[in-house]
Amino acid sequence: MSNNARFAEIAALAGDPGRASMLNGLMDGRALTASELAQLAGITAQTASSHLTRMTDAGLLQVEKQGRHRYHRLASPAVAQMIESIMRLAAPALESKPVRTGPRDAALRAGRTCYDHLAGHLGVSIADALVSAGHLELGIDAGEITPSGIALFENARISIKSSKSSRILCRPCLDWSERRPHLAGAIGAALYIHCFDSGWIRRVEGTRAVSVTPNGQRQLRETLGVDLSLM
Template identity: 45%
Template sequence: MTGAAELAAVAGLLADETRAAFCLALLDRRAWTAGELARSAGVARSTASEHLDKLVRGGLLAEERQGRHRYVRLADSSVAALVEQLMSRRAPATKSSSLRVAIADRAMAAARTCYDHLAGTLGVALTDAMADRRLLDRDADLALTAQGVEWLVRELGVDPGALRSRTRPTARACLDWTERRPHLAGAAGAALCTALMEREWVVRVGSSRAVRLTPSGAGALYGLLGIPHE
């Protein structure tokens, strides 16, 4: 069957738990060294290098070298979307093995970055609020409306040029793997995330992909979008 071998090859790249762990870590959009990824996955550096070679050859990762250091990152936003979509198909989570893991899981579910846009409960709440105010059109896969463009520029100071891209849609729905509902991705999702983080309405939690809404951010989003806060 045409394409079957290619599909199986891509699936095979992510079928290994270590390679899958690397791709999940790289959803933070940073470039990581082989040593950093090895430590995060609990494998030897030589083992990590072998897996990274396969992911680079398969087109899922891109690499660059600076001196003796090798850095890798997800090839592009489409790879991030693929990983997030596959995560949404995972089996229901089992009980966390420790309190530390449970706390980390809750933080990730509440709010996190998915490559360059916001996901989790916060990401879905932002998307719902924007759709309710006709800033997004749900009937067109979360298309950004003219009113939405105006709102991003006026209220958040987004550069209109940041909403136009030759390589990705202005806006698209990304199925959230914890909420099982869509959050906003695409150029508009990235611009929204950047604007909130530049204002420190949303800040990172340690070195993970988890983020949290600050008190000033909670007040601002309530005023702008009516998103309730405690």
């Protein structure tokens, strides 16, 4: 396909109102299901599925599988930059309908367990803080702890050695409610254990939700650079 033909294909895909609504809705960095994107665009699920297939094939979107679910997100920063440029030209700014994702229970959205690691706003905030400080590097399928991260965990006495020799040290796990990654693998499990054993968090009886204690708020901020004051 020539450059001109490729240009025309991308322009046509982004130019359809339904597809434009879905692309605009993904600009916050989250990954959404086909049904959520269909609701966002005001189209049927069947039509949305067709649009999503075309945009994925063209390289505008990528699909992530999490259990039984398939989530769609923008394929790259370059796609986001293209959409942002179009949005600036299309002033006034396009409006995007809010999409509720994940559990309705506020406690579960704030913090919960995901198998043997932490999820929700709490889990994603920990991942964000470690990445922002340069302690961790996260890719699509795997993560890597940096030398400063190793030192941080050693100083905090958080053991990141897995008892299972074959276990992945670190991997991103797409969060159900935040639709951004929290930490799984040996690092995720180590943080989960340390937070509970140190009394930073406690379980909410009868649910997967966890709450952060006052001491936990302070320790997460001072030890990991996680500011949960807005939770």
